[in-house]
Each structure stands twice: as C-alpha cells, then as structure tokens.
Amino acid sequence: MGQRDTLFRHLAILQMLPRAPHKLSTSTVQMRLEEQGYTMTLRSIQRDLEKLAEHFPLECHKECKPYRWNYVANYTSDLPAMDTVTALTLVLAEETVRSLLPKVAIDKIGYKFESARKHLEGMHENGFSQWSQRVRAIPNGKSLIPAEIQPAVWEGLTDALLNHHAVNVEYLSRLKGELKTYTLHPLGLVTRDSSSYLLASVNSHDDVRQFALHRFRSVSASASLYRAQPDFNVQHYIDQGAFGFPLSQEPVKFIARVITSVAWLLAETPLSHDQSLSEPDADGWVQLTATVPNDQQTQWWIMGFGSGIDVLEPASWREHILQQAREVISRSDDYESPSCDV
Structure with a gap:
C-alpha cells in the first residue's frame, strides 16, 4: 500500500474519532474503514492508532477488548482549516439550533461556533467583522427555552446509542410524578421543538417508547445484553405519527377555505406534496385541498x-374546532368585568 493510501486512511481515522467522554472501538473503526474501501486487520488498525497517538492527543482505553479510542476532551483542532463560507454557515446555524438543542449539546460543539465567529471577526477588509449585525435566524412560532439536561445524562445516553449498549436509568414519570428504574435499549434520538427524546425499548419489551432527556436523573452502563432492532428506522417511526399525537394511522383528505395571506404561505411552503389551491372566489377565499396526517399536531x-382557515373536511375536525371556539366564547360570557364607580 502506497504512502498516498496510508495518508488518506490516517485522515479517515482521525476524522471519525470522537472527543472524550465518547469512545470508538477498533472494531468499529475497522467497520467504518471497510465502508470507505479500506480492508485492514484489527492489529493493523491498532498500529495505525498507536502511530497517530504519537502526533495527536489521542487516548486509548484498554480496560476491555477491543480497545477504545478518542481525542482528549479539550482538543479543538479541525481538519481542514475553516473557510469564510463555512464560517458564515456555522454562525447562521448557531442562531438556528441554539433555541432547539439542549445546552449540553451546544456546549459540545461550541468551539466550532467560536472558531467561526473569530474567523469572521478578523476579516475587517470585507466587512465580515460585523457579521452579528447581518445574520439572524427567527423561529416559525413561539420558541420555548430548551429543557435543562444533565451533562452526564447526555453523555451516557448518546454513548449508549452510538455504541449499541444497554443502560440502567432512573427516570421521572410525568404521568405519575414518580422516579422509575428501567433498563433501556436505545434506538434513536429526536429533538422536537425545545425538548429532546430518546427512543428505546424497555427491559424485555420490543415496543418503542419515548423518554424526555430532561426527565432522566441517572444513567449507567447495564450488564444486560443490548437488544438490537436492525429494522428500526427513526424516520419511519416519525412518519407513522409518533410525535404528532396520532388520531389514526391513516392520513385524511383536508379541505378548507383559507384567506389570501395563508394561501400565499402555503403556495411557497406547501402543506403536502399533493396540495392544490384554487383561484380566490368573489370574497377572496381560496380553497385548499391536501392529504395530511390525522393527528393533533396538524x-x-x-x-x-x-x-x-375555515375547515370543511374532515367533518370531525370542523366540529372539534367549532367546539373549542364555543368553549372560549363560553368562558368569555362567564367572565364578569369588575364594576367601577363613576
């Protein structure tokens, strides 16, 4: 194998290794290298890692085999060096994700955002030093402050998810307000609005449940054998309405009259791939037709x-919305404003 191939293989290894406390086993490195076209024995990969550790801040954990590797926790160098377009993209991304991801997740990549800011602030000649006055990202709707997640919880759960092992947890049940203990087999991670959720099977069960990360009180590695579900797909799970509070598994045909401003919004950002919008009628209403999930989120x-929006179909949706309006009006009628002496 030539020096060129060795160089690219070493770069591939350096790019896949995580920072502490996460670790990557040599067997996982071997699998990922094979996906990139490199066929190596575990011993050869171990020798590569030992050679790289002479020049990079790598740690080897030999408490179990195969050995596990990572960068030291405070290592902040990147390959390759940052360019201006990437820096501007990162500062825009920071504006977007800061209100979505938990602080502990932002902290893990904060050095990248800081590097991007310093890169732009140092470019006085082209005006990028004033990027903070030119870049903003605003949410579509009200953003809540992300729920607080313990750093040890985030590290323990993400490590278990990426390295496929079970964890023993203490979890605060929202329904009962009690602390529960489970053995979880992590399958996925989803961030929705201002909260993050672990998707996992519980104990010896196969059904997938959602666990809010901010309700975990402790996480530790479990001696239980990890129960994998190779066919599980997070996107399929979401598409089935898991996070939309489904009323049924089948989608529905949604028909409604909408005002012009809503029609403009939906013309540019459609509600579904089969959406259609009519021409405005004499009163300015546009008829909207689309196939949508039958869920509370919609x-x-x-x-x-x-x-x-004036809902026409499904009839059950129209009645539900009208009933909500009646209840609001009823509360308004029951409210007695305080009398004032004139």
Missing part, C-alpha cells in the same frame, strides 16, 4: 391561524 397548526 389540528393545532390549523387552529393557530384562527379565523384565517
């Missing part, structure tokens, strides 16, 4: 437009 989205 209904909440509709109600967010208030009187700007």
Whole structure:
C-alpha cells in the first residue's frame, strides 16, 4: 500500500474519532474503514492508532477488548482549516439550533461556533467583522427555552446509542410524578421543538417508547445484553405519527377555505406534496385541498391561524374546532368585568 493510501486512511481515522467522554472501538473503526474501501486487520488498525497517538492527543482505553479510542476532551483542532463560507454557515446555524438543542449539546460543539465567529471577526477588509449585525435566524412560532439536561445524562445516553449498549436509568414519570428504574435499549434520538427524546425499548419489551432527556436523573452502563432492532428506522417511526399525537394511522383528505395571506404561505411552503389551491372566489377565499396526517399536531397548526382557515373536511375536525371556539366564547360570557364607580 502506497504512502498516498496510508495518508488518506490516517485522515479517515482521525476524522471519525470522537472527543472524550465518547469512545470508538477498533472494531468499529475497522467497520467504518471497510465502508470507505479500506480492508485492514484489527492489529493493523491498532498500529495505525498507536502511530497517530504519537502526533495527536489521542487516548486509548484498554480496560476491555477491543480497545477504545478518542481525542482528549479539550482538543479543538479541525481538519481542514475553516473557510469564510463555512464560517458564515456555522454562525447562521448557531442562531438556528441554539433555541432547539439542549445546552449540553451546544456546549459540545461550541468551539466550532467560536472558531467561526473569530474567523469572521478578523476579516475587517470585507466587512465580515460585523457579521452579528447581518445574520439572524427567527423561529416559525413561539420558541420555548430548551429543557435543562444533565451533562452526564447526555453523555451516557448518546454513548449508549452510538455504541449499541444497554443502560440502567432512573427516570421521572410525568404521568405519575414518580422516579422509575428501567433498563433501556436505545434506538434513536429526536429533538422536537425545545425538548429532546430518546427512543428505546424497555427491559424485555420490543415496543418503542419515548423518554424526555430532561426527565432522566441517572444513567449507567447495564450488564444486560443490548437488544438490537436492525429494522428500526427513526424516520419511519416519525412518519407513522409518533410525535404528532396520532388520531389514526391513516392520513385524511383536508379541505378548507383559507384567506389570501395563508394561501400565499402555503403556495411557497406547501402543506403536502399533493396540495392544490384554487383561484380566490368573489370574497377572496381560496380553497385548499391536501392529504395530511390525522393527528393533533396538524389540528393545532390549523387552529393557530384562527379565523384565517375555515375547515370543511374532515367533518370531525370542523366540529372539534367549532367546539373549542364555543368553549372560549363560553368562558368569555362567564367572565364578569369588575364594576367601577363613576
């Protein structure tokens, strides 16, 4: 094998290694190298890693075999060096994800954002030093402050997810307000609005459940054998309505009249791939037709437009929205404003 191939193989290894406390086993390195076209024995990979450790801040954990490797926790160098377009992309991304991801996750990549800011702030000649006055990302709707997650919880769960091992946890049940103990077999991680959720099977069960990361109180490695589900796919799980509070598994045909401003929004950012919008009628209403999930999330989205959307079908949705309006009006009628002496 030539020096060129060796160089690219070493670069591939350096790019895949995580920072502490996460670790990557030599067998996982071998598998990922094979995906890139490099066929190596475990011993050869171990020799590569030992050679790289002479020049890079790598740690080897020999408490179990195969050995596990990572960068030291405070290692902040990147390959290759950052360019201006990448820096601007990163500062825009930081604006977007800071309100979505938990602080502990942001802290893990904070050095990248800091490097991007310093790169732009040092470019006085082209005005990029004033990037903070030119870049903003605003959410579509009200953003809540992300729920606080313990750093040890984040590290323990993400390590278990990436390295496929079970964990013993203490979890605060929202329904009962009690601390529960489980053995979880992590399958996926989803960030939704301002909260993050672990998807996992529990104990000896196969069904997949959602666990809010901010409700975990402790996480530790389990001696239980990890129960993999090779066919599980996070996107398929979401598509089935898991995070939309489904009312049924089948989608519905949604028909409604919408005002012009809503029609413009949906013309540019459609509700579904089969969406259609009519020409405005004499009163300015546009008829919307689309196939959408039959879930509460879609209904909440509709109600967010208030009187700007008049639901025609499904009839059950129309009745539900009208009932919500009746209850609001009823509370208004029951409210007695304080009398004032004139």
